[in-house]
Amino acid sequence: MQISVIGCGYVGLVSGAGLAEVGHNVLCMDIDEARIESLRQGLSPIYELDFEELLVENSNRDRLAFTTSMEVAVDHATALIIAVGTPPAEDGSADLSHVLTVARSIGETLSKPLLLIVKSTVPVGTCDRVRSEIQKQLDARGEKVSFSVASNPEFLAEGVAVKAFMNPDRIICGIEDQHSKKLLRKIYAPFNHNHEKIFFMDIRSSELTKYSANAMLATRISLMNELANIAERVGADIEQVRRGIGSDPRIGYLFIYAGPGYGGACFPKDIRALSHSAREHGYETCILNAVEQVNLQQKTRLFEILQDEFKGELAGKNIAIWGLAFKPKTDDMREAPSRVLIEALLEVGASVRAHDPAAMQEALRLYGNNDAFSVHDDPYGATKDADALVLVTEWKLYWVPDFGRLATDMRQTILLDGRNIWPQDAATEYGFTCCAIGRPSAS
Ligand SMILES: NC(=O)c1ccc[n+]([C@@H]2O[C@H](COP(=O)([O-])OP(=O)(O)OC[C@H]3O[C@@H](n4cnc5c(N)ncnc54)[C@H](O)[C@@H]3O)[C@@H](O)[C@H]2O)c1
Structure with a gap:
C-alpha cells in the first residue's frame, strides 16, 4: 500500500521502515531538513538497534x-500516519500543536480519499479535533473529498523499538467505519499472520488504551519505589522482596524494579497529560x-544518598556516573533520572565525570558548557580519581565492574548502585562501601 508517515522521530522512523520492510511503499516526511537529508544518505538520526539496516x-x-513536502506526502498516500511529537505543555497537558498543524496542512492539500x-x-478526543481541522480546511477550499480518521497508538519501546514494531503483542485500532477497518487490516496483515493481534474498538477507547498502558506500568514502578523507601526505613532488602512478590503469577517480575525513578519521552509526560485530561x-x-x-x-534519591555518604560535603568532590540515557540501548535523555542527579551535583559544586555508550553527545549538548561536567570514552576513564561512582542506567557493560581496578583508580571507595545489580559482597571485598536503593548499604 502507498503509506506516508509524518514525523521522522523514534516512532515515525521505526514504523515507516518496518512497514517498508514488509512490502509497503512508504514515504516519510519531516519539517527538519537536516534530518531528511541524513536519512536520504542512509544515516540514522536516532540511536536504535537494527534501524539503520x-x-x-x-x-x-x-x-x-x-x-520535507507535505503536499508530496499527501499525494503519495492511501493511508497517512501522523507520528509527530506530543511534548508536555507548561500546564502538564499534551501539546497538540504539532498534530493539529499537520492536520491543517493535510486539509490544505487533500484532493483524493x-x-x-x-x-x-x-x-481522548484528539482524533475528533484532527477530523474537524481537516474538514475546516476542505470547506474553506470548497473541496469535497472523503477521508477517515483512525487511532492507532504505538507501543514500541526505545532500545528494542524495531523488534517491538516487527513483533507486536497487540495492534490497537480505533475506527469509525468499515473502510478504515479494511485498510488497517491490509496494512498490518504481515504482522498478524501468526495469530490475531489486532483489536478493533471505538476511537476514544483506543486513545485511552495507550495512556492506560503507560499509567499501569508507571504505577508499578512508583509503587515499587515506595516499597523500597519503606524497606530502607525498616531494614529490609527490596531485592529480596521483589523476588518474593514477582513469583506470584498475578504480579509477575516485569516492571517491579526499584530504582532512580522513571524517565523518557513517554511515562512522565503521559501520566501528567492523563491527569490533566481527567481534571478537565x-x-x-x-x-x-x-x-x-x-x-x-x-x-532525587541518588543525590540524597550521596549527600548522606559525604555528610553534605559534596563541593569539590569528583562523582563518576555510569549511564546517562533514561534506559539502556537508547541515546534519549528526555526526563532521565541522570539529569536530576547531574544538576544537583553541579549545583553544590561537585564535578561530574560521566560515561554512556550512546548518550554522551546529548549530555554534552545539555551540560557541555559547564567546566565541572565531562564525558569519557571509557567507563574507567570517568572513574579515575573519583570520590564515588554512581550507576544510573543499567547498560550491560556495567553489570560486572572490575572492582579491583576501581579500587586502585578511585580516590575514595564509595559505590552507589542505582539499579541494584552489583553483587555487594564482591564490592566490599575490595574495601568499597556499596549503597543501593531500598537495601542496606554494605561495607
Ligand atoms: N519514543 C517512544 O518510545 C514512543 C513510544 C510510543 C509512542 N510515542 C509517541 O509517539 C509520538 C512521537 O514520539 P517520538 O518519540 O517519535 O517523537 P520525536 O520527538 O522523536 O519525533 C517527532 C518528529 O516530528 C517532527 N515534526 C514536528 N512537527 C512536525 C510537522 N508539523 N510536520 C512534520 N514533522 C514534524 C519533528 O521534527 C521530529 O522529527 C509522541 O506522541 C510520543 O508520545 C513515543
Whole structure:
C-alpha cells in the first residue's frame, strides 16, 4: 500500500521502515531538513538497534523514501500516519500543536480519499479535533473529498523499538467505519499472520488504551519505589522482596524494579497529560498524582544518598556516573533520572565525570558548557580519581565492574548502585562501601 508517515522521530522512523520492510511503499516526511537529508544518505538520526539496516535496505529497494513536502506526502498516500511529537505543555497537558498543524496542512492539500491514522500519543478526543481541522480546511477550499480518521497508538519501546514494531503483542485500532477497518487490516496483515493481534474498538477507547498502558506500568514502578523507601526505613532488602512478590503469577517480575525513578519521552509526560485530561473532565486522579509525586521524589534519591555518604560535603568532590540515557540501548535523555542527579551535583559544586555508550553527545549538548561536567570514552576513564561512582542506567557493560581496578583508580571507595545489580559482597571485598536503593548499604 502507498503509506506516508509524518514525523521522522523514534516512532515515525521505526514504523515507516518496518512497514517498508514488509512490502509497503512508504514515504516519510519531516519539517527538519537536516534530518531528511541524513536519512536520504542512509544515516540514522536516532540511536536504535537494527534501524539503520532497515533504513538502508528498504531505501535501496525503493520502498522507503523521504521528503520535507507535505503536499508530496499527501499525494503519495492511501493511508497517512501522523507520528509527530506530543511534548508536555507548561500546564502538564499534551501539546497538540504539532498534530493539529499537520492536520491543517493535510486539509490544505487533500484532493483524493485518504485514511488518516493518528499514531502519536494523544488525549481522548484528539482524533475528533484532527477530523474537524481537516474538514475546516476542505470547506474553506470548497473541496469535497472523503477521508477517515483512525487511532492507532504505538507501543514500541526505545532500545528494542524495531523488534517491538516487527513483533507486536497487540495492534490497537480505533475506527469509525468499515473502510478504515479494511485498510488497517491490509496494512498490518504481515504482522498478524501468526495469530490475531489486532483489536478493533471505538476511537476514544483506543486513545485511552495507550495512556492506560503507560499509567499501569508507571504505577508499578512508583509503587515499587515506595516499597523500597519503606524497606530502607525498616531494614529490609527490596531485592529480596521483589523476588518474593514477582513469583506470584498475578504480579509477575516485569516492571517491579526499584530504582532512580522513571524517565523518557513517554511515562512522565503521559501520566501528567492523563491527569490533566481527567481534571478537565472534572475528575481528580488520586493514584496518578501519587505515581507522579513518588517519581519526582525518587529522582532525587541518588543525590540524597550521596549527600548522606559525604555528610553534605559534596563541593569539590569528583562523582563518576555510569549511564546517562533514561534506559539502556537508547541515546534519549528526555526526563532521565541522570539529569536530576547531574544538576544537583553541579549545583553544590561537585564535578561530574560521566560515561554512556550512546548518550554522551546529548549530555554534552545539555551540560557541555559547564567546566565541572565531562564525558569519557571509557567507563574507567570517568572513574579515575573519583570520590564515588554512581550507576544510573543499567547498560550491560556495567553489570560486572572490575572492582579491583576501581579500587586502585578511585580516590575514595564509595559505590552507589542505582539499579541494584552489583553483587555487594564482591564490592566490599575490595574495601568499597556499596549503597543501593531500598537495601542496606554494605561495607
Ligand atoms: N519514543 C517512544 O518510545 C514512543 C513510544 C510510543 C509512542 N510515542 C509517541 O509517539 C509520538 C512521537 O514520539 P517520538 O518519540 O517519535 O517523537 P520525536 O520527538 O522523536 O519525533 C517527532 C518528529 O516530528 C517532527 N515534526 C514536528 N512537527 C512536525 C510537522 N508539523 N510536520 C512534520 N514533522 C514534524 C519533528 O521534527 C521530529 O522529527 C509522541 O506522541 C510520543 O508520545 C513515543
